[in-house]
Amino acid sequence: MEIRPIHNERDYKEALQTVSRLVDVDPEPGTPDGDRLEILATLVERYETEHFPLDLPDPVEAIKFRMEQAGLSASDMQPYIGNLNRVYEVLNRKRGLSLSMIRRLNRELKIPAEVLIG
Template identity: 25%
Template sequence: MKTVTHKEYIEANLSLETLLKEVSNDTLEDASQMKELIEVSDVIEQYEAINFPIGLPSLQEMIELRMFEMGLKRKDLAILLNTSASRISDYLNGNREITLNIAKGLHQKLNIDSDIILQ
């Protein structure tokens, strides 16, 4: 696969703006504008994947997000994971590595992806 240059990326973005005004949900897939839209989108996606990669969130960020979503305070999370609030603080501040039991609890009870836990 050919590497996309910055110039090609800029041109693709400009084309995308124009095409989005011309293409709608009713546009047929084999229409030339739709084909061009897909090609332009692929160029943009390829360039951004190399130059602006989005990594996994940190485990601390993910725990804090789940706590927010579930309305949990640190003491609530400690009860849920059968540990102490100070231990939760140590995990969130990066002062302590999580144990296997805590990792399992984060995965099962907070639905945190194992890839994030193991990174």
């Protein structure tokens, strides 16, 4: 089993091809192919994190997304943000989120705090 670090785009593409083939085979964990898949997947993930970092979503877009997911209206957001006027101000980007709003949105709607802090 020859596994080496991913140093460049060529290495990355080769590793992706190998991972794809191994995923199609679906090897059992602990087998040589299963171990190879696990190690290569870790190397690919590391390379992608370093070379293709993902930005956190916009806080307001994250709130709107969670509202859509849960079928919540602006009035449903009052316990987390405040009166309806304040909800609309936040959703229209005319008011920022306070620390207490961030805590409630994180605790109750499970929106990650690091996204809400933005």
